[in-house]
Amino acid sequence: LFAQSWDFMWGTKFFHQLPPIEGVEIAFAGRSNVGKSSLLNAITGRKSLARTSNTPGRTKELNFFRPEKDPTLVICDMPGYGYARASKKEVAAWNELILDYLRGRPNLRRVYVLIDSRHGLKPNDIEVMDTLDKAAVNYQVVLTKVDKTKLNDLKKIIGKVELGLKKRPAAHPEVLLTSSDKKIGIARLRSEMLLLSEG
Ligand code: GDP
Numbered sequence: 001l002f003a004q005s006w007d008f009m010w011g012t013k014f015f016h017q018l019p020p021i022e023g024v025e026i027a028f029a030g031r032s033n034v035g036k037s038s039l040l041n042a043i044t045g046r047k048s049l050a051r052t053s054n055t056p057g058r059t060k061e062l063n064f065f066r067p068e069k070d071p072t073l074v075i076c077d078m079p080g081y082g083y084a085r086a087s088k089k090e091v092a093a094w095n096e097l098i099l100d101y102l103r104g105r106p107n108l109r110r111v112y113v114l115i116d117s118r119h120g121l122k123p124n125d126i127e128v129m130d131t132l133d134k135a136a137v138n139y140q141v142v143l144t145k146v147d148k149t150k151l152n153d154l155k156k157i158i159g160k161v162e163l164g165l166k167k168r169p170a171a172h173p174e175v176l177l178t179s180s181d182k183k184i185g186i187a188r189l190r191s192e193m194l195l196l197s198e199g
Contacts, residue, residue, distance in 0.1 A: 001197070002190050004067040006044035009074070011061040013093070015100040019064050023072035024197045025107045029098075029128055030114030032059075032080030035144035038180035039114065040065070040077060043190060060094060062101060073197040076101075076108075082124040095131075102135040109196045110138050110172075112189075117143040117177070120157050121164070133170045140172035141165065142189070147179040 010019040030036045041047055044065065063077040078101075079094055086094075102108065111132055115125055132139045141161055146154060158175050165171040176192075178185035 001067050001070060001073050001194060002043070002045060004069055006046055006065050006075075007068050009064040009066050011063040013061050013097060015097060015104065018062070018101070018105070019074075021105075021107050022066070023074055023107065024109045025074045025076055025105060026109055026193055026196060027076035027078050027101075027111045028114060029078040029111055030080060030144070031082035031116070031122065031124055034080070034114045034116050035180060036077065036080060036114050039142070039144060039178060039189075040075065042178075042180040042183065042186050043193075044075070060090070062097065073193065074107075078111075081128065082122065099131065099135070102131065102137050108137060110140060112142045112176075113139050114142050114144050115161065117146045117149040117154055117157055121161060129168060129171065133168050136170055138170055138172070140174070140176060142176045142178055142185075144178055144180070146177045146184055147182040 010017075012018060028036055028040060060079045062079065065075045065077065067073065078098065081094065083090075102111070113125065113128060113132070115121060129139070143154075143157065143161075149157070154177070158177075161175050162173065165173055165175070176185055176189060178189060180186070
């Protein structure tokens with residue numbers, strides 16, 4: 001699947017406009033600037049695929065990508081959260097869309113929650129994980145930009161995050177480490193996604 005070219009399918013702010021259900025869906029969530037577009041580009045092997053979802057107007061939508069010839073795996077790029085400038089109304093609309101999507105998407109197999117390895121968990125990330133636990137959607141934490149973090153700091157963050165995950169019913173216990181710049185963890189993430197799409 002990752003040898004194929006990936007296409008942008010669809011973007012929407014509305015639950016009733018989601019694309020038809022085709023195969024397994026895997027979603028990526030994270031604070032804005034966490035490195036989500038870079039990671040999606042690294043995974044799909046397209047330099048500018050997720051730029052589509054980073055252009056103004058698309059940033060608050062759910063954006064869907066699929067391999068050109070094979071819709072057995074669909075990636076959903078969820079809107080980045082934690083904008084300092086977002087209004088209460090925007091945050092409320094975002095929360096509603098996300099909740100509807102998480103609760104109402106039967107083919108959603110996993111959400112990867114991206115966390116910047118330099119910053120660790122922020123209150124917004126905790127809220128998102130609370131929502132995922134409540135919606136009983138399987139999720140896993142992915143640390144991004146590990147090339148920028150010293151090994152000792154990285155170990156501390158991993159320990160702290162994994163300890164917190166133990167208490168969370170829908171969370172995968174293990175944290176994945178990635179760097180889109182240095183291509184660390186990309187092959188691992190791809191193979192896990194393939195397994196999820198088959199299982
Ligand atoms: P998004 O807002 O979550 O989509 O984040 P972007 O993918 O646009 O990345 C935000 C910033 O972090 C950009 O300046 C990227 O160049 C940088 N960045 C993303 N991934 C990595 C990485 O793996 N390593 C390093 N050092 N920087 C990264």
